[in-house]
Amino acid sequence: MHGFGRYLAAALAARFASEGMGMAVVLLALERTGSAAYGAYVLTAWLAPHVLAAPLAGAAAARARRPRLFYVATLAGFTTAVAALAVLLGRAPVPVVIAVAVLGGGCGPMVTGGLSSLVAGLVPPGARRDRAYGWDASTYNAAAVTAPAVVSLVAALASAAPAMAVLAASGALAATLAASLPYEDPGAAPLYRQPGAGLGAGLAALWRVRELRAITSATTLAFVGIGSLTTTSVLLAAGLGSPGAGGVLMTAFAVGALTGSLTLGRITAVEPGRLARWGMAGTGVALAAAALSPSLAVTAVLFAAAGVCDGPLLTATLRIRSEYAPDAVRTQVFTLGAGLKLTAASAGAALVGLTADAPAQALLGGIAALQLAAALLHALAAARRPVEAATEPSAASATTPVGPRTPGGP
Known part of the structure; x- marks a missing residue:
């Protein structure tokens, strides 16, 4: 290390x-x-x-x-x-x-x-x-x-x-x-000088590699909701009689996410795809409960719980990108995945701006529904089809080399 x-x-x-x-x-x-x-x-x-x-x-x-x-x-x-x-x-x-x-x-x-x-x-x-x-x-x-x-x-x-x-x-x-x-591994080829990877190679890998396609599509959908969470929290706090307390809710979410990444995110025994689905589903359930909460204190606790579930999602996403991204386009896969999520979050912020007159509880319920839908999307996109499962070992070995080539490594 x-x-x-x-x-x-x-x-x-x-x-x-x-x-x-x-x-x-x-x-x-x-x-x-x-x-x-x-x-x-x-x-x-x-x-x-x-x-x-x-x-x-x-x-x-x-x-x-x-x-x-x-x-x-x-x-x-x-x-x-x-x-x-x-x-x-x-x-x-x-x-x-x-x-x-x-x-x-x-x-x-x-x-x-x-x-x-x-x-x-x-x-x-x-x-x-x-x-x-x-x-x-x-x-x-x-x-x-x-x-x-x-x-x-x-x-x-x-x-x-x-x-x-x-x-x-x-x-x-x-x-x-x-x-x-x-930036280079002594005794091996340079890690980041990979010839022949065009601008579309990273996008092609995100689409062709099933695990990358599943996590990218699911997290992009989830971040449409996460991007609207800040504005929604402000509206929700005002509706609960505490104008200006939206920052408290978002701080609770962020602290929960940090806690989740340092605890649940370090569980390496769980397959990262499954960890990602659990994280999105848990976030959705906690936010759905927060939409029904009668007080700011209870809402803050539920936002923190949602953050704890959201924390390991990023860890799982990074693990999947590292494991399945072909070496030649590894950096493209990482930057594209981050860019798509950020764009989705920006779109979510714009959408909530257009619907800001709706009840805050309904907006938060919509955000929760997007997290649950993202978990379902990942489950469907990551499912192994019978034909694909039969050919998976050879395809994986041909297209998804894992990590830098170290002496004596795989």
Whole structure:
């Protein structure tokens, strides 16, 4: 596990910066222009490039002659965009600000799936790698818990600009740590220089490999609901007589997700597909119960329970991508999967905006239904057909090599 500790630190620092951007951009826009809508437009420009940049970033990372330089450069570009927005937002012409946001957002896939794809080169296959993905998943959840809180605190004590400066500093730390990681396995072929993988190869793998198709389709559907959860929690809290307590519900969900990734997510004895289905189904049941809750306290407990179930889903997803992604398109599979989920979440946020006049309990019930539907979709998509099952061993050995080739390894 050479360098894995430094990897976790780099991933946490990068994802802290990414998770804090949503709140920081809106607060800064409100502070300088008086318009939260302007911040929402900038945030949209930040998020929109993710799915488009994902295959480009994955293919470029796979073909990079110097992968260390590529990863450090993309993290540095991400950081520079955060710092530039801290200076320009509300001061420079709108097209300039939007352009900076688009460029920074284009580096986003490397902060999420791109970094996660490095785990396979740092930890040998088996139970240790499965546990490593549990730790990697926990960096997402830890960032989701801490980043909004830190941004809010710094903005309250000083202003939103210093809050964005904190995010930029965290991104710079991530780039520095990424420069110290090992990117090649001595005695084996370079891990990330894989010739011949075109831009469509990762998407083709997501469709052709049954396990990848199942987890990608299911999590994309689930994230349509998760993307609308923040807005719905605000409406739900207001309906329960506690305006402004939506943040409490989302914090409970995030803390639960962190707990779930550090506990249930580390269960390596359970097949990851089954763990993913249990996670989505459990999240759906807990959110359905929360939709019927009569008080904020009970709702917060149920949101935390939903988070605990959601926590191991990311771990299971990372394990499936690592195990079944062909080596030549591993990074593309990771970046595309992350990009599709983020796009689905953005679509969910837009949908709930269009239906915000509906009762909050009904909206939350719809989110719960999407989680249950995603669990069912995964079960159906992952089911082995008789003909496929009969030919599975040869197909798997031909198309889904697992992990880097280490001396004496498989």
